Amino acid sequence: MRTAPTSSTTAPDAAAQSATAPARRGPLLRMLPAPLYAGRARALLERSAMVYSRAWLVFVSGVVEPLLYLLAFQVGFGKLVEQVTGPGGQPMSYVAFVAPALLAASAMNGAVFDSTFNVFFKFRYNKTYDAILATPLGPLDIALGEIGWAVLRGGLYALAFLGVMAGFGLVTSPWALLLLPVALLVSFAFSAVGMVCATFLKSPAQFDFVQLAVMPMFLLSTTFYPLSVYPEPLQYAVQCLPLYHGVELTRGLAVGVLDVSMLGHAAYLLALAAVGAYFTAKRLARLLLR
Amino acid sequence: MVEAKALVKRFGDFEAVRGIDVQVRKGEAFGFLGPNGAGKSSTMRMIASTSPRSDGDLRVLGMDPDVDGPRIRARLGSVPQQDTLDTELTVRQNLQIYGRYFGMSRADVRRKATELMEFAQLAERADGLVDALSGGMKRRLTIARSLVNDPDLLLLDEPTTGLDPQARHMLWDRLFRLKAGGVTLIITSHYMDEVEQLCDRLVVMDGGHIVAEGSPSELIARYSTREVLELRFAPGEQGGIAEQVAEFGERVEELPDRVLVYTGDGERALEQVHGRDVRPVSSLVRRSTLEDVFLRLTGRTLVD
Numbered sequence: 031m032r033t034a035p036t037s038s039t040t041a042p043d044a045a046a047q048s049a050t051a052p053a054r055r056g057p058l059l060r061m062l063p064a065p066l067y068a069g070r071a072r073a074l075l076e077r078s079a080m081v082y083s084r085a086w087l088v089f090v091s092g093v094v095e096p097l098l099y100l101l102a103f104q105v106g107f108g109k110l111v112e113q114v115t116g117p118g119g120q121p122m123s124y125v126a127f128v129a130p131a132l133l134a135a136s137a138m139n140g141a142v143f144d145s146t147f148n149v150f151f152k153f154r155y156n157k158t159y160d161a162i163l164a165t166p167l168g169p170l171d172i173a174l175g176e177i178g179w180a181v182l183r184g185g186l187y188a189l190a191f192l193g194v195m196a197g198f199g200l201v202t203s204p205w206a207l208l209l210l211p212v213a214l215l216v217s218f219a220f221s222a223v224g225m226v227c228a229t230f231l232k233s234p235a236q237f238d239f240v241q242l243a244v245m246p247m248f249l250l251s252t253t254f255y256p257l258s259v260y261p262e263p264l265q266y267a268v269q270c271l272p273l274y275h276g277v278e279l280t281r282g283l284a285v286g287v288l289d290v291s292m293l294g295h296a297a298y299l300l301a302l303a304a305v306g307a308y309f310t311a312k313r314l315a316r317l318l319l320r
Numbered sequence: 321m322v323e324a325k326a327l328v329k330r331f332g333d334f335e336a337v338r339g340i341d342v343q344v345r346k347g348e349a350f351g352f353l354g355p356n357g358a359g360k361s362s363t364m365r366m367i368a369s370t371s372p373r374s375d376g377d378l379r380v381l382g383m384d385p386d387v388d389g390p391r392i393r394a395r396l397g398s399v400p401q402q403d404t405l406d407t408e409l410t411v412r413q414n415l416q417i418y419g420r421y422f423g424m425s426r427a428d429v430r431r432k433a434t435e436l437m438e439f440a441q442l443a444e445r446a447d448g449l450v451d452a453l454s455g456g457m458k459r460r461l462t463i464a465r466s467l468v469n470d471p472d473l474l475l476l477d478e479p480t481t482g483l484d485p486q487a488r489h490m491l492w493d494r495l496f497r498l499k500a501g502g503v504t505l506i507i508t509s510h511y512m513d514e515v516e517q518l519c520d521r522l523v524v525m526d527g528g529h530i531v532a533e534g535s536p537s538e539l540i541a542r543y544s545t546r547e548v549l550e551l552r553f554a555p556g557e558q559g560g561i562a563e564q565v566a567e568f569g570e571r572v573e574e575l576p577d578r579v580l581v582y583t584g585d586g587e588r589a590l591e592q593v594h595g596r597d598v599r600p601v602s603s604l605v606r607r608s609t610l611e612d613v614f615l616r617l618t619g620r621t622l623v624d
Contacts, residue, residue, distance in 0.1 A: 065386070065387075065389040065390065068390045070421070070423060073417070073420045073421050073423075076417065076420055077406070077409075077417050077420075080409055080413050080417060081408045081409065156404075156406070156407050156408070157402065157404040158404070158406055158408075160370075160400065160404045161400075161404035161405070161406065161418075161465075162421055163370050164368060164370055164393060164396075164398040164400070164404075165393055165394075165418065165421035165422055165469075166390040166391070166393050166394045166421070166422060166423070167390075167421050168389075168390065318370075319370055319371060319372065320331070320371055
């Protein structure tokens with residue numbers, strides 16, 4: 031009888047295995063116990079691609095959303111507020127000020143939607159993950175695969191956003207290309223955290239809580255005005271919001287004003303992503319592998 | 321294939337499985353029979369390496385699920401009690417992606433999906449969504465899916481619960497074929513006829529314990545008589561009957577709606593009952609089944 035080619039990497043003693051065959055185990059496989067991770071998160075991406083191959087139209091919204099945003103701010107808002115001060119102290123149009131922040135915010139919204147709604151239904155109602163955990167895959171494969179999909183989708187949306195921005199003549203620096211990896215990072219962080227939250231939700235009505243967290247974040251994270259409008263104590267609070275760090279990165283890069291603090295912003299988001307992915311795997315293991 | 325010693329599963333304060341010893345040999349069909357809540361599913365999930373054991377020792381395919389879970393699962397097929405089909409995908413995609421979870425190549429899963437849809441008689445529904453399938457079709461697809469990796473050991477948790485008789489017989493037929501092909505089967509059920517039909521050996525579970533073990537015929541021979549006489553009475557007229565007919569059988573059980581007389585010769589017992597001028601509304605002589613074994617062991621029927 032033929033057996034499916036299982037990874038020879040899930041050896042009983044991870045330490046001994048990595049010592050004898052280090053080249054065959056990725057860093058994650060070496061760090062984590064075998065029952066959590068089979069190193070096959072890609073299969074989850076493939077599943078999502080299958081699902082969306084029938085629903086590719088949703089990607090059109092990726093272009094429509096920035097188009098509407100930018101039109102509103104260019105044609106509408108731009109009439110009221112002509113010029114603002116940019117990240118480097120230079121004057122810029124309001125729409126150019128707000129566009130990169132909206133790119134970050136849209137990456138956040140997409141990631142949160144993907145990782146809460148979609149994951150919740152697969153998790154609670156369709157029992158998709160129960161079926162997957164009966165295969166060699168572990169909870170971390172699921173976490174990484176689902177977060178990976180949210181990131182991929184976020185990347186596509188950001189690409190569309192960037193294209194629309196360029197069409198509006200809002201891309202003035204070659205550094206703006208780095209908006210893409212930043213959008214991926216924002217997606218990663220928010221989908222990882224979103225997925226942890228999804229495992230705590232008990233009923234669809236509780237999605238209001240998600241909105242309750244996302245909406246103020248969207249409005250307050252210096253998306254529409256600079257940090258300096260807040261009184262000082264509030265500034266610290268805003269600086270704790272993850273989206274603030276995303277906005278700082280995109281806004282600076284869009285006009286090519288770089289700063290060492292950007293490394294800090296990126297590190298904040300990366301840490302959030304790692305912590306989120308870790309706890310997602312933990313939660314799934316706790317709830318599904320009882 | 322499976323070896324459990326003093327296996328225990330606890331959920332908080334509740335002990336679902338209370339120290340069971342089980343051995344399943346290669347190539348056999350092994351059954352867990354018992355009412356709901358007996359601990360069958362918990363045991364199955366521990367064997368499937370998706371639920372860590374609380375205590376005791378467990379080896380599946382010679383490996384420890386706590387350490388080698390992924391490696392064990394790679395060689396298992398699992399049919400859970402509730403269908404967990406991927407409702408966002410078509411029938412074919414369900415089979416293909418499941419193969420991918422096992423790390424099979426794209427070409428392999430395409431070939432395997434076609435083969436399994438043939439096996440489960442779902443070829444016409446290949447590109448339809450799963451939600452549109454009937455209950456029996458979904459169950460067949462779940463079984464087909466569990467075979468995608470050519471498992472050495474197939475775990476079936478109440479495979480036919482909720483199916484109509486025709487669908488059940490069709491599923492049994494598929495399971496017989498798998499067994500003939502050398503796949504070891506472990507089946508839980510609260511249908512005694514299912515276990516009687518399918519299993520070479522079984523354990524009867526109740527309240528987290530194993531109360532009996534053997535082949536269906538052994539168990540019937542050990543715990544019951546060859547035949548059973550069932551006597552039904554009009555409501556309210558059953559009182560005292562059990563005592564009156566006790567001497568005509570080796571043993572008498574009284575259920576809410578009937579009296580069972582256990583005897584080697586049911587017809588003779590019925591004649592004697594009539595001779596005593598006891599007039600049941602209806603009577604039936606039948607062979608003993610595992611249901612009788614269960615009744616004897618626990619004093620309760622399987623499906624309440």
